[in-house]
Every structure is written in C-alpha cells, then in structure tokens.
Amino acid sequence: MNRSSQVKVHKDHHKGTQEITGQSYQGIIPSPEMMKEYKEIDPELPKRLVKAMEDEAAHRRQVENTIIKRSFRSNTTNTFIGFGALIALGILSYLFMINGYATQGAIIAGSIGTVISVFVIGKALSNKKKDKQE
Numbered sequence: 001m002n003r004s005s006q007v008k009v010h011k012d013h014h015k016g017t018q019e020i021t022g023q024s025y026q027g028i029i030p031s032p033e034m035m036k037e038y039k040e041i042d043p044e045l046p047k048r049l050v051k052a053m054e055d056e057a058a059h060r061r062q063v064e065n066t067i068i069k070r071s072f073r074s075n076t077t078n079t080f081i082g083f084g085a086l087i088a089l090g091i092l093s094y095l096f097m098i099n100g101y102a103t104q105g106a107i108i109a110g111s112i113g114t115v116i117s118v119f120v121i122g123k124a125l126s127n128k129k130k131d132k133q134e
Contacts, residue, residue, distance in 0.1 A: 030049065
C-alpha cells in the first residue's frame with residue numbers, strides 16, 4: 001500500500017504563528033512526483049525500477065509456490081510412511097496373536113490404536129487452529 005503525506009512550514013512573525021510543511025511517501029512504487037524526478041536524472045530509471053519490482057514479485061511468488069509444493073509432498077510422504085508403519089504393526093500384532101503370544105499382540109494392537117488416536121486428534125486440532133486463523 002502506498003502512502004503519501006505533506007507538511008509545510010510557514011512563519012507569520014506579525015501574528016507569532018508558525019506552520020510546518022513537509023512531504024513523505026511510503027510505498028513499493030515511488031510516487032509520480034518521485035518518478036518524474038528520477039526520469040530527469042535518467043530517462044530509463046523509472047522503467048528499470050518498475051521492472052525490478054515486477055521481477056521481485058515474480059520471484060517471491062515462485063518461492064512461495066516451491067514452499068507449498070514441498071510442504072504438500074512432505075505431508076503426503078509422511079502420511080504414507082505412517083500408514084505403512086501402522087499396517088506393518090497390525091500384521092506383526094496379528095502374527096503374534098496367531099502364534100500364541102496374545103499378550104504381546106494385544107500390546108502392539110493397543111499401541112496402534114494410541115498412534116491412530118493421536119494422529120486423528122492432532123489433525124482435528126490443527127484444522128481448528130487453521131479455521132481460527134482464517
């Protein structure tokens with residue numbers, strides 16, 4: 001967002017008053033007045049400034065897209081690895097139980113339930129936080 005403000009100084013010695021004036025500008029793109037002054041220095045300077053800002057914005061969007069893609073890939077990979085590990089533990093629990101080690105199989109099955117509940121509760125809490133932020 002661009003912002004511009006002006007302040008002027010005017011002293012009236014007869015009335016004993018003083019008026020202060022100045023100018024400030026804040027924004028991504030320089031004000032039109034500043035662009036005119038830059039053009040007086042170098043006719044190509046305003047075009048180069050705008051081009052530099054456009055290039056920076058394009059770069060920032062590219063970096064953001066890369067971060068989003070990597071985050072999605074990481075989350076997907078982690079989900080599949082976690083699912084595979086739970087399936088492997090389920091098979092291990094089953095093998096323990098059918099081979100006469102019911103207690104050990106039950107302990108593994110209980111740990112699977114705990115891991116799944118932690119995952120589901122964590123996901124629900126994460127979604128609540130996202131909803132509150134939006």
